[in-house]
Amino acid sequence: xxxxxxxxxxxxxxxxxxxxxxxxxxxxxxxxxxxxxxxxxxxxxxxxxxxxxxxxxxxxxxxxxxxxxxxxxxxxxxxxxxxxxxxxxxxxxxxxxxxxxxxxxxxxxxxxxxxxxxxxxxxxxxxxxxxxxxxxxxxxxxxxxxxxxxxxxxxxxxxxxxxxxxxxxxxxxxxxxxxxxxxxxxxxxxxxxxxxxxxxxxxxxxxxxxxxxxxxxxxxxxxxxxxxxxxxxxxxxxxxxxxxxxxxxxxxxxxxxxxxxxxxxxxxxxxxxxxxxxxxxxxxxxxxxxxxxxxxxxxxxxxxxxxxxxxxxxxxxxxxxxxxxxxxxxxxxxxxxxxxxxxxxxxxxxxxxxxxxxxxxxxxxxxxxxxxxxxxxxxxxxxxxxxxxxxxxxxxxxxxxxxxxxxxxxxxxxxxxxxxxxxxxxxxxxxxxxxxxxxxxxxxxxxxxxxxxxxxxxxxxxxxxxxxxxxxxxxxxxxxxxxxxxxxxxxxxxxxxxxxxxxxxxxxxxxxxxxxxxxxxxxxxxxxxxxxxxxxxxxxxxxxxxxxxxxxxxxxxxxxxxxxxxxxxxxxxxxxxxxxxxxxxxxxxxxxxxxxxxxxxxxxxxxxxxxxxxxxxxxxxxxxxxxxxxxxxxxxxxxxxxxxxxxxxxxxxxxxxxxxxxxxxxxxxxxxxxxxxxxxxxxxxxxxxxxxxxxxxxxxxxxxxxxxxxxxxxxxxxxxxxxxxxxxxxxxxxxxxxxxxxxxxxxxxxxxxxxxxxxxxxxxxxxxxxxxxxxxxxxxxxxxxxxxxxxxxxxxxxxxxxxxxxxxxxxxxxxxxxxxxxxxxxx
Amino acid sequence: xxxxxxxxxxxxxxxxxxxxxxxxxxxxxxxxxxxxxxxxxxxxxxxxxxxxxxxxxxxxxxxxxxxxxxxxxxxxxxxxxxxxxxxxxxxxxxxxxxxxxxxxxxxxxxxxxxxxxxxxxxxxxxxxxxxxxxxxxxxxxxxxxxxxxxxxxxxx
Numbered sequence: 001x002x003x004x005x006x007x008x009x010x011x012x013x014x015x016x017x018x019x020x021x022x023x024x025x026x027x028x029x030x031x032x033x034x035x036x037x038x039x040x041x042x043x044x045x046x047x048x049x050x051x052x053x054x055x056x057x058x059x060x061x062x063x064x065x066x067x068x069x070x071x072x073x074x075x076x077x078x079x080x081x082x083x084x085x086x087x088x089x090x091x092x093x094x095x096x097x098x099x100x101x102x103x104x105x106x107x108x109x110x111x112x113x114x115x116x117x118x119x120x121x122x123x124x125x126x127x128x129x130x131x132x133x134x135x136x137x138x139x140x141x142x143x144x145x146x147x148x149x150x151x152x153x154x155x156x157x158x159x160x161x162x163x164x165x166x167x168x169x170x171x172x173x174x175x176x177x178x179x180x181x182x183x184x185x186x187x188x189x190x191x192x193x194x195x196x197x198x199x200x201x202x203x204x205x206x207x208x209x210x211x212x213x214x215x216x217x218x219x220x221x222x223x224x225x226x227x228x229x230x231x232x233x234x235x236x237x238x239x240x241x242x243x244x245x246x247x248x249x250x251x252x253x254x255x256x257x258x259x260x261x262x263x264x265x266x267x268x269x270x271x272x273x274x275x276x277x278x279x280x281x282x283x284x285x286x287x288x289x290x291x292x293x294x295x296x297x298x299x300x301x302x303x304x305x306x307x308x309x310x311x312x313x314x315x316x317x318x319x320x321x322x323x324x325x326x327x328x329x330x331x332x333x334x335x336x337x338x339x340x341x342x343x344x345x346x347x348x349x350x351x352x353x354x355x356x357x358x359x360x361x362x363x364x365x366x367x368x369x370x371x372x373x374x375x376x377x378x379x380x381x382x383x384x385x386x387x388x389x390x391x392x393x394x395x396x397x398x399x400x401x402x403x404x405x406x407x408x409x410x411x412x413x414x415x416x417x418x419x420x421x422x423x424x425x426x427x428x429x430x431x432x433x434x435x436x437x438x439x440x441x442x443x444x445x446x447x448x449x450x451x452x453x454x455x456x457x458x459x460x461x462x463x464x465x466x467x468x469x470x471x472x473x474x475x476x477x478x479x480x481x482x483x484x485x486x487x488x489x490x491x492x493x494x495x496x497x498x499x500x501x502x503x504x505x506x507x508x509x510x511x512x513x514x515x516x517x518x519x520x521x522x523x524x525x526x527x528x529x530x531x532x533x534x535x536x537x538x539x540x541x542x543x544x545x546x547x548x549x550x551x552x553x554x555x556x557x558x559x560x561x562x563x564x565x566x567x568x569x570x571x572x573x574x575x576x577x578x579x580x581x582x583x584x585x586x587x588x589x590x591x592x593x594x595x596x597x598x599x600x601x602x603x604x605x606x607x608x609x610x611x612x613x614x615x616x617x618x619x620x621x622x623x624x625x626x627x628x629x630x631x632x633x634x635x636x637x638x639x640x641x642x643x644x645x646x647x648x649x650x651x652x653x654x655x656x657x658x659x660x661x662x663x664x665x666x667x668x669x670x671x672x673x674x675x676x677x678x679x680x681x682x683x684x685x686x687x688x689x690x691x692x693x694x695x696x697x698x699x700x701x702x703x704x705x706x707x708x709x710x711x712x713x714x715x716x717x718x719x720x721x722x723x724x725x726x727x728x729x730x731x732x733x734x735x736x737x738x739x740x741x742x743x744x745x746x747x748x749x750x751x752x753x754x755x756x757x758x759x760x761x762x763x764x765x766x767x768x769x770x771x772x773x774x775x776x777x778x779x780x781x782x783x784x785x786x787x788x789x790x791x792x793x794x795x796x797x798x799x800x801x802x803x804x805x806x807x808x809x810x811x812x813x814x815x816x817x818x819x820x821x822x823x824x825x826x827x
Numbered sequence: 828x829x830x831x832x833x834x835x836x837x838x839x840x841x842x843x844x845x846x847x848x849x850x851x852x853x854x855x856x857x858x859x860x861x862x863x864x865x866x867x868x869x870x871x872x873x874x875x876x877x878x879x880x881x882x883x884x885x886x887x888x889x890x891x892x893x894x895x896x897x898x899x900x901x902x903x904x905x906x907x908x909x910x911x912x913x914x915x916x917x918x919x920x921x922x923x924x925x926x927x928x929x930x931x932x933x934x935x936x937x938x939x940x941x942x943x944x945x946x947x948x949x950x951x952x953x954x955x956x957x958x959x960x961x962x963x964x965x966x967x968x969x970x971x972x973x974x975x976x977x978x979x980x981x982x983x
Binding site for chain 2: 043044046048049050053057058060069071078248249250251252254257260263268482486742746777784785789793801804808812815816818819
């Protein structure tokens with residue numbers, strides 16, 4: 001999910017008269033009103049506003065009387081409607097902008113209202129001379145009401161509830177015995193029907209596009225009518241399983257949400273093959289399925305897609321434990337800072353760890369390649385060696401595959417359990433009683449797996465989360481921060497050390513009042529450049545003299561050569577690391593390798609702009625030099641293969657071993673290994689071909705996929721094109737491997753890594769495929785029409801059946817995109 | 828202008844979104860049984876898929892019923908009910924996000940954002956501080972039109 005959520009487009013207003021100048025699509029509120037609520041005196045309250053992406057509180061506004069609320073537009077202006085009055089606030093500043101009355105008399109009754117870009121539109125009614133007078137009014141909260149639209153109807157004098165369509169002048173009036181829909185513009189009754197026990201609260205609801213109207217009854221039914229040329233016609237009949245007090249159409253009116261004392265329920269009104277008949281026929285079955293889903297013994301979160309293989313404590317080791325080692329700091333060849341470097345920052349962190357009066361969160365931020373992960377590694381090692389209970393999760397250590405994202409808190413908890421007996425016994429008893437807890441939302445995981453055990457254990461703990469920004473999903477990054485923020489005050493003995501690049505959404509979270517008070521912020525690029533450069537020099541000197549002595553070079557590197565490398569590194573530790581790896585070639589002596597990068601083209605630009613200073617220019621040219629030196633033959637066919645291999649390393653959602661890359665893109669393993677081997681200084685490559693290969697640093701992926709930085713077209717990887725290519729490879733592999741009919745062949749074994757990857761991740765590439773989509777359609781059609789049953793079998797075997805929901809959602813929206821030509825660059 | 832092949836691709840898409848949507852419906856409806864073990868797809872789910880469903884038309888030939896030969900009362904089309912979230916605490920208010928993908932739910936003790944197709948929880952939002960033992964129940968919820976902000980009224 002990107003920076004902002006798309007607003008759905010709904011139908012245009014059906015009336016072209018002067019009354020509906022508002023463009024309907026931007027209406028924001030679902031009409032609802034609970035007038036009065038039996039209160040006779042004002043009850044003071046609070047309006048709390050959250051940022052939905054981070055869950056962090058933006059503001060709290062004190063109000064004199066609480067009521068119904070709606071946003072107008074995106075600027076944070078809020079309109080509060082309380083018992084016939086309205087009040088507008090600036091939600092971000094917390095100041096009141098204006099207030100006024102909607103009803104002029106106590107016997108006037110307020111109906112639903114809509115708020116849109118500062119305008120408030122509402123319906124009101126009153127009785128006069130045996131007639132119901134209905135008015136729809138609109139006002140700018142800062143000016144006097146506009147001319148109201150008023151019509152009178154001879155409706156029997158019953159009490160009723162008003163609601164009106166946002167897309168037309170149609171207004172509903174629901175009484176105890178009947179439902180009436182009127183056209184206020186023509187003073188005409190469009191539809192009138194007797195309904196047994198219609199619900200008083202809520203009144204009827206129109207969908208945003210005005211096409212559907214629904215009304216609930218006290219017998220727990222919902223009737224849905226559709227607008228037709230002559231009035232309204234019955235369209236669907238729903239029977240929610242749980243008792244409801246209110247319901248609402250979704251913005252695009254494909255579903256209805258109902259809620260009440262026992263929970264919420266999603267309903268799909270559908271009139272195909274006679275909605276009413278079908279719903280009745282299915283009643284018995286639905287009751288059974290409700291019993292399976294709803295568990296009244298628990299307080300929340302009753303419906304969830306259960307995992308096929310719920311892990312018990314005994315299963316934790318193979319399932320969670322393995323991933324923990326991947327995410328933890330002892331995995332692989334990751335190194336901390338060289339002793340004697342990064343003095344200032346390490347001292348600052350050390351004093352923060354020791355001093356429990358300091359804020360409980362430490363956020364270390366800095367541009368990519370400045371050594372954040374090495375510092376985090378050092379912090380964990382330091383804590384471990386000083387007997388401090390510490391648990392860590394390194395997102396950059398290849399733990400950022402899709403399946404692991406949700407497992408950060410379980411992974412942290414398992415490490416804590418391994419190290420501390422009290423935490424272990426608490427976790428063991430928790431997992432025995434509720435093994436599914438590891439699949440709950442981040443906040444629930446944080447509560448159950450971290451906060452509660454550590455609260456009972458009462459032991460000082462440091463939790464390290466490295467490279468938070470390198471996760472696939474912004475929303476999850478924010479969800480983790482919000483979960484930490486939510487629970488941190490409950491566990492005063494626990495400290496969180498978080499590193500990331502200063503990405504806008506993370507930066508924004510840490511600068512909001514609530515989190516900023518809880519966090520120490522250390523900005524790496526504020527460290528004096530001289531100090532950083534000196535650290536890099538110490539590192540290079542140490543590593544290069546090691547290389548020199550291995551190769552019997554006494555006079556290498558010369559001081560000028562070291563100076564040049566330090567100059568080029570320009571504060572980026574990743575440059576120094578890549579250089580050292582490149583110089584340490586197996587067969588070519590380092591001084592000859594040095595000659596290759598000494599003449600790097602300095603002609604690229606780079607994203608990592610800090611305070612207006614361009615960094616990483618030399619990193620780009622280093623990469624270009626290494627690539628050019630590794631692939632000297634300028635052969636179009638060979639280059640295409642190199643690009644395919646590189647693209648698969650860079651774009652896959654979780655790292656694959658060379659053997660799986662070969663299977664996926666139909667190459668020989670030896671060929672893939674040879675390509676990867678020739679640029680091993682830019683990768684983290686194992687000797688074992690079954691171990692996954694990853695880019696040395698995220699900067700390499702950024703470099704290869706950016707047309708401005710990777711100026712050599714031979715190596716540029718266009719994500720638009722290569723996501724298509726990988727999606728196609730995945731689909732072809734599935735189509736070729738899976739059987740049409742039920743078969744054991746549809747159950748991937750552990751060794752079929754590429755097939756497993758294609759099963760669980762193909763939709764992620766499909767969703768981002770933009771170029772060459774025409775080739776994908778026939779392959780996708782074959783997959784959907786012939787292989788989906790087998791795919792479900794495969795996912796079931798892999799315990800990844802929940803992926804179906806996301807996969808189908810993404811596939812459907814991608815297909816619609818193709819259908820409407822959204823992905824083409826139309827001039 | 829779209830190229831010919833692009834226009835053809837748009838036409839080729841045809842009913843594929845409906846096919847994909849039908850599969851989604853199939854899996855959510857029979858999730859409990861399918862997740863027990865893979866053969867249930869053909870033994871316990873497909874035989875009960877509605878007569879009009881695309882999944883049944885495409886894969887009906889693989890239905891495997893070990894004992895019985897006749898299944899009656901197969902619904903004509905998918906029913907209306909898909910997902911519910913029961914609770915011992917009351918829901919006092921709820922609202923859809925403008926993008927249709929999320930639902931904000933005001934439980935008596937918390938506000939929660941959930942995915943609107945699966946009802947899985949995305950995040951739980953903190954209520955204002957209250958005196959110990961006193962619940963501050965959310966009263967009314969609203970999303971801003973870009974979905975970035977969520978407001979909720981509480982009484983004190």
